[in-house]
Amino acid sequence: MNKLLNWLKQPAALAALAGVAAAAVVLSVAELIGAFFTARATPILALGSTFIDFTPLWMKNFAVETFGTNDKAALFVGMGLTIFLLACALGVVAYRRWALGVAGVLLMGVVIVASVVTRAGVQPLDAIPTVLGTVAGLVVLRLLVAPLWRLKAWPEAPADTGAEEPIRPAASRRRFFAAAGITVVGAGIAATGGRLLSAARSNIIQAREALQLPVPVKPAAAIPAGVQSPVAGVTPWLTPNGDFYRIDTALSVPEINADEWELRVHGLVEQEVRLSFQDLLDADLIESHVTLTCVSNPVGGNLAGNARWLGLPIREVLKRARPRAGADMVLSTSVDGFSASTPLEVLQDDRDAMLAIGMNGEPLPLEHGYPVRMVVPGLYGFVSATKWVVDLEVTRFADNKAYWTQRGWSERGPIKTMARVEVPRSFAKVPAGRVAIGGTAWAQTRGITKVEVQIDNNPWAEAVLSGEASLITWRQWSFDWDATPGPHYIKVRATDGTGEVQTDRRADPVPDGASGWQSVMVTVE
Numbered sequence: 386m387n388k389l390l391n392w393l394k395q396p397a398a399l400a401a402l403a404g405v406a407a408a409a410v411v412l413s414v415a416e417l418i419g420a421f422f423t424a425r426a427t428p429i430l431a432l433g434s435t436f437i438d439f440t441p442l443w444m445k446n447f448a449v450e451t452f453g454t455n456d457k458a459a460l461f462v463g464m465g466l467t468i469f470l471l472a473c474a475l476g477v478v479a480y481r482r483w484a485l486g487v488a489g490v491l492l493m494g495v496v497i498v499a500s501v502v503t504r505a506g507v508q509p510l511d512a513i514p515t516v517l518g519t520v521a522g523l524v525v526l527r528l529l530v531a532p533l534w535r536l537k538a539w540p541e542a543p544a545d546t547g548a549e550e551p552i553r554p555a556a557s558r559r560r561f562f563a564a565a566g567i568t569v570v571g572a573g574i575a576a577t578g579g580r581l582l583s584a585a586r587s588n589i590i591q592a593r594e595a596l597q598l599p600v601p602v603k604p605a606a607a608i609p610a611g612v613q614s615p616v617a618g619v620t621p622w623l624t625p626n627g628d629f630y631r632i633d634t635a636l637s638v639p640e641i642n643a644d645e646w647e648l649r650v651h652g653l654v655e656q657e658v659r660l661s662f663q664d665l666l667d668a669d670l671i672e673s674h675v676t677l678t679c680v681s682n683p684v685g686g687n688l689a690g691n692a693r694w695l696g697l698p699i700r701e702v703l704k705r706a707r708p709r710a711g712a713d714m715v716l717s718t719s720v721d722g723f724s725a726s727t728p729l730e731v732l733q734d735d736r737d738a739m740l741a742i743g744m745n746g747e748p749l750p751l752e753h754g755y756p757v758r759m760v761v762p763g764l765y766g767f768v769s770a771t772k773w774v775v776d777l778e779v780t781r782f783a784d785n786k787a788y789w790t791q792r793g794w795s796e797r798g799p800i801k802t803m804a805r806v807e808v809p810r811s812f813a814k815v816p817a818g819r820v821a822i823g824g825t826a827w828a829q830t831r832g833i834t835k836v837e838v839q840i841d842n843n844p845w846a847e848a849v850l851s852g853e854a855s856l857i858t859w860r861q862w863s864f865d866w867d868a869t870p871g872p873h874y875i876k877v878r879a880t881d882g883t884g885e886v887q888t889d890r891r892a893d894p895v896p897d898g899a900s901g902w903q904s905v906m907v908t909v910e
């Protein structure tokens with residue numbers, strides 16, 4: 386016992402402890418920060434899963450036979466022991482040769498990063514927590530090991546000889562134990578917090594994945610043939626969920642338990658209405674293709690996307706609430722405080738504004754508003770498309786201002802007619818001869834009836850329109866150009882269903898959407 390205690394006083398033993406403390410910091414910092422990233426990719430889970438992937442079958446069978454349903458617990462104990470021993474060794478190495486220790490810690494970081502980013506559904510950015518954790522671990526290791534070097538330089542003096550400052554080594558050891566202890570306890574708290582956070586998240590992710598969307602009573606109209614522009618490289622007519630633009634003020638994506646979600650409809654209504662997620666699932670849902678557009682989209686920009694949305698017409702909810710005379714606006718608010726002001730009549734007319742729960746046949750992705758968002762054809766998102774919506778207040782424009790309206794943007798936001806060139810790209814070099822030009826145009830609720838292209842200062846020429854699915858979706862186009870060598874400008878403009886030609890008046894996105902004609906410079910070789 387005494388021998389063990391004496392051994393523990395050796396700087397090398399303390400260095401091993403420093404290694405353990407540093408490893409605890411690496412993992413716990415990564416775990417805590419990782420809770421805000423992909424839930425399945427925090428280091429401990431990722432390491433465990435990678436470990437399982439690499440275990441030979443006989444060992445797996447052995448583990449299941451020996452530990453039964455406790456095989457996962459056994460895995461984590463085994464992993465913990467391995468990490469503990471590695472950390473001890475790294476601490477000692479760092480104490481003996483700092484540079485070698487740093488290399489060891491970095492190697493450990495690389496191994497964790499590799500196991501994190503090779504998990505399914507994980508993005509390169511998910512490496513950030515581990516990188517930050519590794520840096521924190523290195524700092525802690527340095528802070529703990531450096532005093533040990535001084536301890537080594539201070540020969541152990543017998544306590545009773547009256548030699549100079551005999552208490553120094555004992556005091557610094559005490560300080561070391563205190564520092565290492567605090568580090569380990571802090572790391573434990575951080576790791577537990579991180580685990581709890583990501584467990585809550587992964588429950589929501591699992592509930593979303595398990596959700597069976599109801600069959601709509603009114604399915605989306607079939608997509609007519611030929612909606613896709615024949616020009617290679619033009620945006621897909623239907624935007625896959627993973628490619629759909631995302632715009633919101635949410636620093637971290639709100640995580641809402643659908644079972645606890647509730648929508649309150651109140652304000653200038655005869656009857657306050659409360660709606661649960663189950664009420665939505667049980668209601669007569671409809672499905673339709675709608676192109677969403679962001680008011681911040683610059684001329685030629687790509688902040689627009691087209692998806693098939695499943696939801697309940699907001700009209701039906703308002704029918705039950707019975708808005709009072711004088712009301713002209715619905716202020717929708719999300720769980721994180723964003724709000725949008727939508728004209729009441731737009732939510733009541735036959736454009737089928739909806740409380741959407743499905744996007745392209747899937748429950749809404751978390752970042753697109755799970756479990757419920759608004760989708761309003763014809764209006765920019767900032768005045769209509771509230772994600773994670775939890776509150777509808779029937780009110781008046783004169784009485785209430787929405788989030789962006791308070792910040793200098795318009796209180797209303799009908800989508801402006803817009804055409805964009807997607808192929809060829811700006812500043813592209815193309816070979817002379819026949820060049821295919823193609824792109825997309827939109828004027829939701831009015832529809833696109835004509836797209837024209839102008840090369841340099843030649844007369845405007847009509848493009849070929851692709852099929853039209855509806856007035857609330859975008860429409861693609863193509864144009865054959867006989868290109869001659871030299872620099873050229875391609876301009877495009879659309880005409881909407883009311884006969885109005887897209888304005889050439891340049892406007893910034895603020896306050897109610899950009900306008901003007903896009904002009905693309907290309908070099909023909």
Ligand SMILES: Nc1nc2c(c(=O)[nH]1)N[C@H]1C(S)=C(S)[C@@H](COP(=O)(O)O)O[C@H]1N2
Nearest residue numbers: 630631632633634679719723766767770772
């Ligand atoms: N809760 C919430 N909903 C929101 C926003 C937001 O910041 N917070 N932004 C709006 C804006 S400006 C747009 S353009 C659309 C974008 O929807 P998307 O991210 O699904 O493409 O969401 C709208 N709904």
Ligand SMILES: [Mo]
Nearest residue numbers: 679680766767
């Ligand atoms: Mo937006």
